[in-house]
Amino acid sequence: MPGARGVAAPLMVSSLLLHLAGAGLPAGCLRVSDILSCSDLGLEQAPTWLPVTTATLDFNHNRLVRLEEDSFAGLPNLVTLRVAHNRLSSLAPGAFRNMSGLRHLDLSSNHLYKVDNHYFQELVGMEELLLFNNHIARVESNALIGLRGLRKAYLSHNRLTDFPFFSIQEHNHPFLVTLDLSSNRILKLPLEDISALPPSVQGGLFLHNNSLICECAMYGLFRTWEQKGFVSVCDYRADHTCLLYGEPRAAVQFLQHSRFFENCTVKALSLIGETVSSLQVYTGDSVLLECPSSLKGHQLTYQWVSPHQEYIVPPGNSNAMRMYGNGSLEIAAARVEDSGVYWCMVQDHRQSRNQTHEVNVTVVDRHHEVEPFNTGFTTLLGCVVSLVLVLVYLYLTPCRCWCRKPPPPPPATPSPAYECSGQPSILVPTPPATTEGPGRKVSNSKHVVFLEPIKEAQNGRLREAAMSDHARPHAPRGDSASFFSDSTSIVP
Incomplete structure (x- = not known):
């Protein structure tokens, strides 16, 4: 058939060329x-x-x-x-x-x-x-x-x-x-x-x-x-x-x-030569961030990078942030989410030089500003108050035994010891505690659990019935170390 031959001829030629190309x-x-x-x-x-x-x-x-x-x-x-x-x-x-x-x-x-x-x-x-x-x-x-x-x-x-x-x-x-x-x-x-x-x-x-x-x-x-x-x-x-x-x-x-x-x-x-300045502003205030540089000339270009890795060039990205020709960046109405490190770079393309400057901006809510908390001073104050309370407890607590005369003993029996003895008080570093279990005492502060040895003995041995599970020693546990293995390279 003439038509079939006309179609088969180009296919044979293309197959031959493909074979020769890969020979x-x-x-x-x-x-x-x-x-x-x-x-x-x-x-x-x-x-x-x-x-x-x-x-x-x-x-x-x-x-x-x-x-x-x-x-x-x-x-x-x-x-x-x-x-x-x-x-x-x-x-x-x-x-x-x-x-x-x-x-x-x-x-x-x-x-x-x-x-x-x-x-x-x-x-x-x-x-x-x-x-x-x-x-x-x-x-x-x-x-x-x-x-x-x-x-x-x-x-x-x-x-x-x-x-x-x-x-x-x-x-x-x-x-x-x-x-x-x-x-x-x-x-x-x-x-x-x-x-x-x-x-x-x-x-x-x-x-x-x-x-x-x-x-x-x-x-x-x-x-x-x-x-x-x-x-x-x-x-x-x-x-x-x-x-x-x-x-x-x-x-x-x-x-x-x-x-x-x-x-x-x-x-x-x-x-490492970081030049970071800090600035604290209130929400709603207008902030102007300068971009100082020792580079001079008319070929300078400026750009800022926000804490969210957003590049800012003149005239700015939106009405919220405006950038001027001298490199200054204005934040029209500061928000809490605008806090972070703002980075400015000045480039001199003719001399292939550049300089950087950074500003750490902290935006604070005007009505919910948190005062700094001094942990060291607070700890010292707590220790002083505790010491004063201990001294008050030792020396200013009234004793009814010393304020009134004890009743006379019955004449027919030998004189027993008075109701309150004159033995010195024993200073205990923790307040009186309640006992939750054998050998375990809990302080009134509810922050620390104090363990004291069990003094009760039976036939020269500690009473095993009084030993609780948490009073027995446990083997120490070590944290397993983590090791990073980059089996494949990081190819974004």
Whole structure:
């Protein structure tokens, strides 16, 4: 039939072209449109020929040991490359040559030991870099500088002891919002370099589950991030630990047990260079927050970040908050929910400089302001009152025995002891108590249960019938320690 032949001819041609297009690929590779998957095939090296139209390439779960020079040079349209779960220990110079359009690179779960300067020099358009679950012990100072479009970098579950934070300043990485360094071996943090990072980077800097040594400056940094509501701290409070005196067996969850740092809070804020001012206002009042800066010029731009992580730029977000050209922020009618830390940043784009300023605003209800409660003074006052009551009880309580003469004894019997003896009073540190059970006395204050030994004996032994269950000793119980295990990297 002529019609049938006309339909079959294009199908045969397309099938032939598809066969020729995949003729150079390893057996088992799947190709759908611009997606090519050669995962879990036991490959020990990348194929020498790949379809030029490939945009997504998947080599996960193979046995690749090294990426050679120009391994993907013939793929100008490649956007996503996945080489996770292989045996890569190094990347040859020029392995990503002619791949400026690559946006997502996954090298996780390999055997990489360091990140050299030449690894990613050609990837100027890189947005997401996955390097977690390797053996990386060092990141060279210039390894990430060329990645100006980088938004997210994941290096958790490695062996890093430090990181070049100075190389990811805002003028080098203006779009960086996530840097995951959790579950490494970092001992100390370069606080000056970290505090110089823009808040967008600090808010996405994950440092939990490291080997940090406890110190005041470190504690103050994380407490400040917690007050700002940074997700990197608030979502992983229990996983932020530090080592007291550097002892590995003395790990402390410092965001949950802050008693070890009670004398550090004020000192820490000054060490990390925080300039936080405090302001208390009443509900309904108008508040004007200034944004002071030493930067001068007409190229300055201002922006505020509210406690709810809301960005505010001129002229403001609503009638409730107005922003002026000089950087001042006005809260028209303050509400209780407006309380928190307001952060202002001044940027000089010409010189690539910026400065920050913070204001801690506390909005108090005018009719329900709570007076501060001084616990130490109250405790001291309670002790003094208790002492006065004890003295009054000892020396001013009238005794009927001393105020009246006892009746004479009967003449026919020997003189017994008087009704009230002259024995000295025994001072008991607790008020008279009622007995609820053998050996258990409860004070009148109802706050403390006092236990006293049972004095009754039977044939030289304590009476077993009088022993209550709660009077017997119990074995101490220890709290089980919690340990965070990030089996998967945090990839929003």
